[in-house]
Amino acid sequence: MPPISRRTALLSLGSVGLLPHLPATAAAGKMQSWKLATPRQVGIHDVAPAPDGGVWFSAQASGHLGWFDPATGRTELVALGAGSSPHGVIQGPDKAAWLTDGGQNAIVRVGWPDRAVTVHPLPAGTGHANLNTCAFDGDGDLWFTARAAGSAAWR
Secondary structure, three states, rough: OOOHHHHHHEEEEEEHHOOOOOOHHHHHOOOOOOOOOOOOOOOOOEEEEEEOOOOEEEEEOOOOOEEEOOOOOEEEEEEEEOOOOEEEEEEEOOEEEEEEEEEOOOOOOOOOOOOOEEEEEOOOOOOOOOOEEEEEEOOOOOOEEEOEEEEEEEO
């Protein structure tokens, strides 16, 4: 008997009602994509849900936090600062976008919906950390990977 793929197994479970939380499009095996209306190539890297129903994305090549509304197709770019090259983006417990930014060697917070940008540089002397992914724990501490410097936490 040939092995069953993970996708086939999940879709089968969804069809018999064992995974009722799957969206209808996932259960039906449908996927949709959108062409983003940006003025240039931005180098999309990571995505995360925004609290307003939109989708944030890290625009690594252009140094922006991107926001996309799947209902309307509207796209917005928020500049993160000179030399920015964001990698990971997540929604924090404060409903803001939090990004790891290897170009600025910093953690960047973008308030939502005010879009206020706050750059939190790594401590002086850290050197290029090659920041990648981040996550908040249950205590509100932000953990992130710094491939060139090991892992670190920030409060």
